[in-house]
Amino acid sequence: MKRYLTGIDWIIHALDYSSRKKTGIGNTSQVVLELDGFLSEEVLNERLKIIACEFPIIFGYPSRAINLCPYWKNSHKQGELRLKLHRLSSGSDFNDLMRIFSEELNKPFSNQREHLLFNLIYQGKRSFLGMIFDHRLMEARGAEAFLGLLGGGRGLSLGGSLYEPSHLNNWLDKFRAGREVNRVFLNLTEGRPRALEPVPDGVGSEFKIINFNQERSSNITQDALSQAGYLMFMPYILSKSIMILHQIFEERKILPQDYLIPVSIDTRPNDLVRKEILFNHLSFFLFRITVQEADSFQLILSSVKEQMYNQIKVRLPQAIKEASFLMRIAPLPLINSILKIMSKGNTASFSFAFVGEGAYVSNSFMQIPVKNIFHLPRVPLPPGLGIFFNQYQGNLNAVFSYAHGLLSEDEIARVSLGINSLA
Amino acid sequence: MKLKDIEGKLGRQLSIILSIPVVDLKPEIPLHELGVDSLSFVELLVFIEKEFKIKLMESGITREDFRTLHSLARCINKITG
Numbered sequence: 001m002k003r004y005l006t007g008i009d010w011i012i013h014a015l016d017y018s019s020r021k022k023t024g025i026g027n028t029s030q031v032v033l034e035l036d037g038f039l040s041e042e043v044l045n046e047r048l049k050i051i052a053c054e055f056p057i058i059f060g061y062p063s064r065a066i067n068l069c070p071y072w073k074n075s076h077k078q079g080e081l082r083l084k085l086h087r088l089s090s091g092s093d094f095n096d097l098m099r100i101f102s103e104e105l106n107k108p109f110s111n112q113r114e115h116l117l118f119n120l121i122y123q124g125k126r127s128f129l130g131m132i133f134d135h136r137l138m139e140a141r142g143a144e145a146f147l148g149l150l151g152g153g154r155g156l157s158l159g160g161s162l163y164e165p166s167h168l169n170n171w172l173d174k175f176r177a178g179r180e181v182n183r184v185f186l187n188l189t190e191g192r193p194r195a196l197e198p199v200p201d202g203v204g205s206e207f208k209i210i211n212f213n214q215e216r217s218s219n220i221t222q223d224a225l226s227q228a229g230y231l232m233f234m235p236y237i238l239s240k241s242i243m244i245l246h247q248i249f250e251e252r253k254i255l256p257q258d259y260l261i262p263v264s265i266d267t268r269p270n271d272l273v274r275k276e277i278l279f280n281h282l283s284f285f286l287f288r289i290t291v292q293e294a295d296s297f298q299l300i301l302s303s304v305k306e307q308m309y310n311q312i313k314v315r316l317p318q319a320i321k322e323a324s325f326l327m328r329i330a331p332l333p334l335i336n337s338i339l340k341i342m343s344k345g346n347t348a349s350f351s352f353a354f355v356g357e358g359a360y361v362s363n364s365f366m367q368i369p370v371k372n373i374f375h376l377p378r379v380p381l382p383p384g385l386g387i388f389f390n391q392y393q394g395n396l397n398a399v400f401s402y403a404h405g406l407l408s409e410d411e412i413a414r415v416s417l418g419i420n421s422l423a
Numbered sequence: 424m425k426l427k428d429i430e431g432k433l434g435r436q437l438s439i440i441l442s443i444p445v446v447d448l449k450p451e452i453p454l455h456e457l458g459v460d461s462l463s464f465v466e467l468l469v470f471i472e473k474e475f476k477i478k479l480m481e482s483g484i485t486r487e488d489f490r491t492l493h494s495l496a497r498c499i500n501k502i503t504g
Contacts, residue, residue: 230489231454234461265462269442309480313469356460
């Protein structure tokens, strides 16, 4: 019984390869729990030892089976989940905290079997628990569910992640899906997408977190309702994000090519996420916005809504999942080259994601109240730029992620201000 | 087509989209309370276009028409009626 990698898993492995080649660090991210109390290092370490012992799959690594399919090979060596402890004085601020989380995230894992690393920061009477995770092992919602499992949450299991068939069947469906994906992609990726340059080499990611309290989050929801329509929150905040970054691109006087924005989506209900915590189950939308459209919020919004409708109509997210199985035969350097050729060197203008229904459903972690959950995703280079939103207990968080050296201090401040002005 | 039949078709499709039993989908509950988000909502609109041959996004109906399965069914019934 093997855990074969799906086509989407293999694309994530290709992004990891590309990121590793460019920066020396894989495609990683960090999810942070803000806790209203003291989380004992000893108790947490004990729990980490139990999880490490119980689930050797988290120390696995990719390999190829005799049928040439890539699969996740379980490690036979006992692994260790490392926990690093940091102390900040009560006079320290959020920037000090972010400095530690960013520094830790910008370091590579210690070996090929390490995919998770924990940072516990004490700041005054509060504790912050950050989990750095390898995207090849899990995605953002999976990471939230994994923290739920670590915290002793009920109904969570890694069982659904232990086995995946090889999917070496239904070839006609896969080729049909490939044709559909190719048709849409050729249409969307015509010409080089607009991107910030020069792209820095071999450096880390930095982050700005904008937390909206309940009242401000509710204001954004109301604005989305009145301006974009019922249940159009994601298109609304994506359109706002395009508008904010468009100002920066315009002031840099970058050639007026179209914007290309990949948006990762996970269509699974939360029940399923809690059973299939590991590996990748997401798919993508791909939005193309012209520079003329980007001058007007209404034009961006209407284009985003129309493209989303059309991509769902041709079942693009499902077709990407199906067609990507065909790519598994190719080695990672080859996939990396193909993606580069398809996008003429610039894979995208920036990345965007919105985790609407988070998979961390409890309001406590090891009996300590959770005040907030936010994500710090490193965006692969290029484009090394992204805006991400998540929600926890009715509060909205926005994370602006950028490669060090890509933006000036003034540009960073203006993007942060733009996001802040959403409410 | 009768209102009840339209409501039934919408309910069955939404249960597939959200992976929840059709009996849990009460027609009077607002869609966002059933767990519908932007993505699943557009999936439902695409189903309506294919099944009933109407584009609700372009038909000028109000926000209230989208609010529940019942109001959506009533609206489709009025347009196709």
